[in-house]
Amino acid sequence: xxxxxxxxxxxxxxxxxxxxxxxxxxxxxxxxxxxxxxxxxxxxxxxxxxxxxxxxxxxxxxxxxxxxxxxxxxxxxxxxxxxxxxxxxxxxxxxxxxxxxxxxxxxxxxxxxxxxxxxxxxxxxxxxxxxxxxxxxxxxxxxxxxxxxxxxxxxxxxxxxxxxxxxxxxxxxxxxxxxxxxxxxxxxxxxxxxxxxxxxxxxxxxxxxxxxxxxxxxxxxxxxxxxxxxxxxxxxxxxxxxxxxxxxxxxxxx
Ligand SMILES: Nc1ncnc2c1ncn2[C@@H]1O[C@H](COP(=O)(O)OP(=O)(O)OP(=O)(O)O)[C@@H](O)[C@H]1O
Numbered sequence: 001x002x003x004x005x006x007x008x009x010x011x012x013x014x015x016x017x018x019x020x021x022x023x024x025x026x027x028x029x030x031x032x033x034x035x036x037x038x039x040x041x042x043x044x045x046x047x048x049x050x051x052x053x054x055x056x057x058x059x060x061x062x063x064x065x066x067x068x069x070x071x072x073x074x075x076x077x078x079x080x081x082x083x084x085x086x087x088x089x090x091x092x093x094x095x096x097x098x099x100x101x102x103x104x105x106x107x108x109x110x111x112x113x114x115x116x117x118x119x120x121x122x123x124x125x126x127x128x129x130x131x132x133x134x135x136x137x138x139x140x141x142x143x144x145x146x147x148x149x150x151x152x153x154x155x156x157x158x159x160x161x162x163x164x165x166x167x168x169x170x171x172x173x174x175x176x177x178x179x180x181x182x183x184x185x186x187x188x189x190x191x192x193x194x195x196x197x198x199x200x201x202x203x204x205x206x207x208x209x210x211x212x213x214x215x216x217x218x219x220x221x222x223x224x225x226x227x228x229x230x231x232x233x234x235x236x237x238x239x240x241x242x243x244x245x246x247x248x249x250x251x252x253x254x
Pocket of ligand 1: 016020039040041042043045046047
């Protein structure tokens with residue numbers, strides 16, 4: 001069995017006439033914490049849609065946990081949190097418990113009921129994101145950052161091996177962004193969950209990630225975070241299309 005959680009080989013994708021992703025070859029190993037960087041419209045969300053199986057590549061091959069995506073059945077191994085998750089208004093009629101439970105994909109029995117230990121599963125997922133004290137609260141009463149943690153718990157209830165996050169800190173205030181990334185780091189290091197994170201927030205997340213991939217229609221760089229840090233600024237600007245801030249990760253330690 002392949003040691004890669006995600007493997008893309010020479011993947012192309014076009015919407016109508018526009019080639020959005022070109023010759024993408026990318027491998028994400030178990031335990032990697034990969035940040036995908038790229039300017040607006042560079043194909044980041046399209047790449048995620050391909051990995052989630054929501055769209056099919058125009059050409060090329062995608063494997064998940066060593067299995068071609070067409071045959072891959074273990075959907076519960078992959079948790080996904082989008083940037084728009086944290087958008088409930090105050091009156092949304094669901095509690096934190098209900099939102100987390102709704103993420104459970106495996107149900108038991110003929111009638112597809114929730115398992116007997118469902119309360120415990122919800123509690124464990126909430127503990128992983130340090131939100132267990134909010135279990136009975138209406139979701140709409142939580143802040144954007146807290147809601148985003150609840151959506152991560154919703155993904156964690158299936159005990160995924162891989163977590164995909166599309167700009168999860170959009171709408172999260174600056175103070176809470178650091179603790180949000182601390183939590184992701186813990187999930188990665190302690191629970192050994194592989195993380196693929198789309199972000200513009202390179203500076204803040206820099207301490208936590210192991211790898212960086214720079215995408216702008218094609219993969220311009222994929223390697224260890226240290227190699228990315230060592231790259232000259234003008235090289236990065238070349239693929240990014242405009243100036244990008246250099247990472248000073250040691251200054252960001254909390
Ligand atoms: N459903 C669609 N139909 C046609 N073109 C699309 C569609 N979705 C995205 N595109 C185009 O594909 C390109 C890549 O879009 P994508 O959303 O993957 O980029 P992105 O890197 O996620 O952007 P952002 O950072 O702004 O979210 C863009 O040129 C976009 O206009």
